[in-house]
Amino acid sequence: MNQFGTIALIAGLAFAVYGAVVGAVAGKLRSSRMLKSAERAVVAFFASITLAIIAVEYNLLTNDFHSAYVAEHSNRALRLLYKIPALWSGQEGSLLFWTWLLSIYVLLAVLLNRRKNRQLMPYVISIALAVGTFFASITFFLANPFNRLAETSPNGLQPFTPADGNGLNPALQYHSMVIHPPMLYLGYVGFVIPFAFAMSALITRQLGDNWIRVTRRWTMVPWMFLGTGILLGANWAYFVLGWGGYWGWDPVENASLLPWLAATAFLHSVMIQEKRGMLKVWNMVLIILTFFLSIFGTFLTRSGIISSVHAFAQSNIGSYFSVFLGVIAAFSLTLLFLRLDYLKSENRLDSVISRESGFLFNNWILLAAVFAVLWGTIFPILSKAVEGVTVTVGPPFFDRVMVPIGLLLLLLTGAGPLLAWRKTSFQSLKRNFTLPLIVAAVAGILLYVGGVRKLDPWMSLSLCAFVAACVLGEFYKGARTRMKTAGEHFIQALYNLTMKNTRRYGGYVIHLGIVMLFVGFSGLAFKSETQGLMRPGDILQADGYLLRCENITRGQTANYKYTTVSLSVTHHGRAIGVLKPQKRFYLASQQPITHVAVHPSLAQDLYVVLAGRDPGTGKAVIQVFINPLVEWVWIGGIVMFLGTLLALVPSRAEREIAEIRRKKDLVVEAERAG
Amino acid sequence: MLLATAILLTVGLMIYVAAPLLAPEGPEESVLPIDVTLQSDLKRRRMVIYDNLQDLEFEFKAGKIAPEDYESLRRNYLAEAAQLMLASQDQEKMSEHEALIEREVAAQRAALRKAAPQSYACPKCGYENPLPVKFCGECGAKMPGQ
Numbered sequence: 001m002n003q004f005g006t007i008a009l010i011a012g013l014a015f016a017v018y019g020a021v022v023g024a025v026a027g028k029l030r031s032s033r034m035l036k037s038a039e040r041a042v043v044a045f046f047a048s049i050t051l052a053i054i055a056v057e058y059n060l061l062t063n064d065f066h067s068a069y070v071a072e073h074s075n076r077a078l079r080l081l082y083k084i085p086a087l088w089s090g091q092e093g094s095l096l097f098w099t100w101l102l103s104i105y106v107l108l109a110v111l112l113n114r115r116k117n118r119q120l121m122p123y124v125i126s127i128a129l130a131v132g133t134f135f136a137s138i139t140f141f142l143a144n145p146f147n148r149l150a151e152t153s154p155n156g157l158q159p160f161t162p163a164d165g166n167g168l169n170p171a172l173q174y175h176s177m178v179i180h181p182p183m184l185y186l187g188y189v190g191f192v193i194p195f196a197f198a199m200s201a202l203i204t205r206q207l208g209d210n211w212i213r214v215t216r217r218w219t220m221v222p223w224m225f226l227g228t229g230i231l232l233g234a235n236w237a238y239f240v241l242g243w244g245g246y247w248g249w250d251p252v253e254n255a256s257l258l259p260w261l262a263a264t265a266f267l268h269s270v271m272i273q274e275k276r277g278m279l280k281v282w283n284m285v286l287i288i289l290t291f292f293l294s295i296f297g298t299f300l301t302r303s304g305i306i307s308s309v310h311a312f313a314q315s316n317i318g319s320y321f322s323v324f325l326g327v328i329a330a331f332s333l334t335l336l337f338l339r340l341d342y343l344k345s346e347n348r349l350d351s352v353i354s355r356e357s358g359f360l361f362n363n364w365i366l367l368a369a370v371f372a373v374l375w376g377t378i379f380p381i382l383s384k385a386v387e388g389v390t391v392t393v394g395p396p397f398f399d400r401v402m403v404p405i406g407l408l409l410l411l412l413t414g415a416g417p418l419l420a421w422r423k424t425s426f427q428s429l430k431r432n433f434t435l436p437l438i439v440a441a442v443a444g445i446l447l448y449v450g451g452v453r454k455l456d457p458w459m460s461l462s463l464c465a466f467v468a469a470c471v472l473g474e475f476y477k478g479a480r481t482r483m484k485t486a487g488e489h490f491i492q493a494l495y496n497l498t499m500k501n502t503r504r505y506g507g508y509v510i511h512l513g514i515v516m517l518f519v520g521f522s523g524l525a526f527k528s529e530t531q532g533l534m535r536p537g538d539i540l541q542a543d544g545y546l547l548r549c550e551n552i553t554r555g556q557t558a559n560y561k562y563t564t565v566s567l568s569v570t571h572h573g574r575a576i577g578v579l580k581p582q583k584r585f586y587l588a589s590q591q592p593i594t595h596v597a598v599h600p601s602l603a604q605d606l607y608v609v610l611a612g613r614d615p616g617t618g619k620a621v622i623q624v625f626i627n628p629l630v631e632w633v634w635i636g637g638i639v640m641f642l643g644t645l646l647a648l649v650p651s652r653a654e655r656e657i658a659e660i661r662r663k664k665d666l667v668v669e670a671e672r673a674g
Numbered sequence: 675m676l677l678a679t680a681i682l683l684t685v686g687l688m689i690y691v692a693a694p695l696l697a698p699e700g701p702e703e704s705v706l707p708i709d710v711t712l713q714s715d716l717k718r719r720r721m722v723i724y725d726n727l728q729d730l731e732f733e734f735k736a737g738k739i740a741p742e743d744y745e746s747l748r749r750n751y752l753a754e755a756a757q758l759m760l761a762s763q764d765q766e767k768m769s770e771h772e773a774l775i776e777r778e779v780a781a782q783r784a785a786l787r788k789a790a791p792q793s794y795a796c797p798k799c800g801y802e803n804p805l806p807v808k809f810c811g812e813c814g815a816k817m818p819g820q
Contacts, residue, residue: 001676003676003677003680004676004677004679004680007677007680007681007684008680008683008684011683011684011687015687015691018691026706030705030706031705031706032705032706033694033695033697034694034695035706036694037691037692037693037694037695040690040691040693040694041691043690043691044687044688044690044691047683047687048684048687051680051683116709117709118706118707118709119706119707119708119709120709122706206709206710208710208715208718209718210709210710210715274722275722275726277719418738420730420733420738420739420743420747421726421729421730421747422747422750423743423746423747424739424743425740425742425743427740427742427743428738428739428740428743431737431738431739431740432738477736477737477738478732478736480736481732481735481736481737484735485735
């Protein structure tokens with residue numbers, strides 16, 4: 001199967017090169033048969049890479065340990081559920097996976113634009129496949145998943161097949177780890193398409209708002225996946241790493257946050273270009289930045305230039321990525337510079353207090369966030385280069401910088417949608433802000449009386465109340481207006497309101513999700529930690545909870561040895577069940593891992609870790625964290641995901657336009673045929 | 675066996691990719707159509723303004739916008755829409771003129787093609803004269819029909 005895979009990979013690489021070249025020529029000559037050939041090259045690229053993926057999966061599932069990748073990342077006792085994702089657990093497999101996802105995205109772009117954007121498509125294909133060429137060649141030449149094991153013997157190099165593999169990194173043997181990497185990759189990879197459309201618009205000088213309308217959805221989809229991927233990673237960190245938190249400002253976490261922030265800025269500022277024909281250059285810069293940062297994120301994860309919890313992916317391919325990043329920056333910025341004349345704004349900012357300036361402000365803050373995170377992430381490299389000593393800035397730096405930025409963003413999440421386009425007078429401001437401000441003030445007082453005395457969480461939670469009032473107010477006011485004008489009842493009005501402009505109300509749902517995220521973040525300020533040594537019969541007290549050690553069991557499965565502590569738990573005297581924190585020792589990889597036991601609730605999580613065994617007394621070391629409001633982070637993530645799906649649904653007007661276009665196409669086809 | 679399958683599949687894909695370049699093509703399909711004409715762009719921009727107006731109307735009814743803001747914004751949008759409509763009309767006139775010119779040119783070309791003989795080859799030496807001439811440019815023999 002290795003030969004099969006190798007041929008498929010070479011074919012994929014060849015089709016990518018062919019498509020990139022022929023696409024560009026087709027664009028230059030405006031040749032429709034060449035475009036057709038380039039489109040077919042996309043299909044062939046996808047088919048070849050799919051075959052290569054099948055080959056790797058076949059090797060994994062059949063325990064072909066002669067294959068170096070399988071020997072390194074799998075073993076016989078590994079559960080089937082984890083054998084499939086072993087594809088993306090190592091460098092070689094994940095690069096191939098990256099290439100495959102890219103091929104899917106390009107294929108979709110081609111299929112959905114069979115009739116539309118015929119001038120843009122040749123260059124879109126060319127640019128996307130140029131990126132595909134880079135990833136396919138890195139996979140083939142530097143990180144080939146089809147390499148075979150060999151050993152040196154007196155007779156020269158002999159093929160070698162070990163009896164069993166090294167096994168999958170135990171930290172990755174967790175259910176959200178199965179979908180976390182694909183989600184993140186779908187995010188990272190997906191930004192290729194809007195980037196390709198933007199570049200194509202620059203090349204063909206078609207710089208009206210057409211490319212913006214085309215790319216909006218293509219940006220929203222990867223944005224959604226990236227956000228979900230980041231939260232799934234946080235979820236994994238929370239339940240597997242066992243340090244009580246879910247976000248540690250680790251360089252690789254930051255790397256995924258960077259393109260997400262840039263894309264968030266882009267998704268907001270495109271609206272100004274669509275509505276008002278402004279910020280054309282800015283939007284180009286943002287989409288270039290988003291794509292650049294998504295490759296930069298891959299580079300940080302892969303290069304090993306910064307140490308991180310994701311050390312499993314380190315290697316020497318970093319230098320190739322830095323050259324690629326240089327090429328992207330040089331190409332896109334030169335092109336942008338050459339086309340500056342075509343990107344003149346159609347309108348000017350009418351007033352400082354308007355929706356436009358609200359969006360602009362939001363953009364600046366998001367970019368400030370990008371810069372702050374980037375600065376903190378690459379500071380170790382910078383300090384090494386300048387002073388010769390690696391200085392790492394830790395979570396305190398990020399907390400100090402990002403808390404104010406986050407709070408400002410939260411404020412805008414609520415206030416922005418209440419500002420009118422073009423200009424907002426004091427009268428209008430008063431109409432819109434009175435109620436939310438009252439709600440925020442009441443919430444602030446209640447929180448203070450309720451014992452929230454720290455400034456950051458107090459501000460954050462009060463602002464959450466403010467934003468929730470703003471957003472829910474939008475739904476309420478809209479529905480009420482429809483009730484008056486169309487005579488609908490409330491639920492019907494709410495539904496019609498949303499479906500008529502899915503994009504706006506989907507956006508508001510996302511804003512509600514953001515509020516929930518911030519409620520969750522605020523809880524961090526109140527977390528507490530207790531530690532105790534326990535043997536059966538011992539009792540540990542932690543903030544209203546009583547944990548009684550029932551028994552300690554030890555055992556072994558084919559894959560790992562384990563120790564489990566059973567703790568019966570009561571909260572203020574009420575029994576809430578038995579928690580079983582576990583420590584595992586994986587045999588193939590000889591690595592320990594904790595399995596945290598959590599009792600979740602909307603108010604707070606009881607989070608129990610079996611940290612190990614005290615060498616002196618032989619008792620189990622039990623760490624107990626009380627994490628208030630954490631569940632809201634996951635709920636907020638789900639709400640954001642659903643909100644994005646809602647925004648992706650074509651609104652009624654869009655569906656009508658699509659229907660008209662389809663009918664027109666049918667007529668044209670009928671004319672051609674007869 | 676697997677190796678042969680892989681090679682066969684690759685060759686199949688290669689033929690699939692190259693096929694459009696080898697097939698004959700109809701004239702109407704040879705050049706890529708324009709995505710956004712100036713006319714449709716103007717129309718679209720006008721639609722955006724109408725959209726903005728609708729939004730404004732709705733937000734005013736919902737009580738989000740003060741009456742004076744509403745009035746001035748509405749006037750602004752209407753003026754913009756009117757401007758775009760004028761531009762559209764100009765553009766339409768332009769394209770009518772252009773279409774007329776195009777038709778004239780096409781008619782002239784067709785007339786020329788019909789009038790001109792197919793070839794100006796010399797009956798004596800066989801030289802293909804590039805223009806209709808009285809005497810062959812190569813051997814100087816008198817050309818027929820001149």
